[in-house]
Amino acid sequence: MNNKILALDIGDKQTGVAILNNILATSLESVKTEKILEFIQNYASQNNLQKIIIGLPVNDDGSENIQCQKVRSWAEKIDALGEFEIILENEYLSSIEAQNNLRVLGLSPKEMKIKEHSEVARILLEQYLKNVSQKSTI
Numbered sequence: 001m002n003n004k005i006l007a008l009d010i011g012d013k014q015t016g017v018a019i020l021n022n023i024l025a026t027s028l029e030s031v032k033t034e035k036i037l038e039f040i041q042n043y044a045s046q047n048n049l050q051k052i053i054i055g056l057p058v059n060d061d062g063s064e065n066i067q068c069q070k071v072r073s074w075a076e077k078i079d080a081l082g083e084f085e086i087i088l089e090n091e092y093l094s095s096i097e098a099q100n101n102l103r104v105l106g107l108s109p110k111e112m113k114i115k116e117h118s119e120v121a122r123i124l125l126e127q128y129l130k131n132v133s134q135k136s137t138i
Contacts, residue, residue, distance in 0.1 A: 006043060007053040007125035009091065009117045010036070010074050016117025018125045025125040027118035037077060044082055052084050053128045055091030055120060062090075089128050094120045 007025070009016035014030040017039070031039045043049060054075050057067045071088075079086045098119035102112040 004048050004050040005053065005125065005128075006040070006049060006051070007055075007089075007121040007128070008036070008078075009055045009094075009120035009124065010071050011117055012070070014117050015039075016119065016121035018118060018121035020125060020129070025122045025129065027115070027122040030114070030117045033074075036074070037081060040078060040081055044084070049082075049084055051087060052078060053087050053089050053124050054078070055094065055124045056088040057091050060092060062092075087128065089124050091120060091124055094123045094127075097123055 005020040007018040013033055015033045015036045016030050017028040018025055056071055059065055075086055098116050101119055102115055
C-alpha cells in the first residue's frame with residue numbers, strides 16, 4: 001500500500017499534499033495549485049499511484065459552494081491525467097482541526113498558514129482510511 005494513495009487539499013493558490021507512507025498518513029510540503037498536475041504526473045511516474053483523495057469543501061448543511069465547483073474542475077483535470085481512482089472526501093471542519101493540530105505543535109501563525117493545507121490533506125487521508133476500515137469490518 002506504500003505510496004499508492006495521495007490526498008490533496010486544493011486551494012486557490014496552494015494545494016496541500018499528503019501520502020500514505022506504509023500505514024501512516026504523512027503531510028508533504030504544499031504545492032502551488034497551478035503546478036499540481038505536473039506534481040501528480042511526477043509523483044505517479046515514481047510511485048504506483050492508485051487513488052487520489054481530494055477534499056470537497058462543502059457548507060455545514062452539505063450543500064456545495066463556489067469553491068466546490070473549483071475543486072470539481074481540478075478533479076476533472078486530475079482524472080484526465082491517468083488511471084487513478086479519484087475520490088472526493090467531505091472536508092467540512094478539517095481546516096479547524098488542522099489549525100488546532102498545528103497550534104498544539106506550537107507553530108507560529110505564519111508557520112501554520114504555510115502548513116495548513118498539507119495538514120488538511122493528511123486529515124482527509126486519515127478520514128478516508130478510517131471510513132474504508134469501518135466499511136470492511138461490517
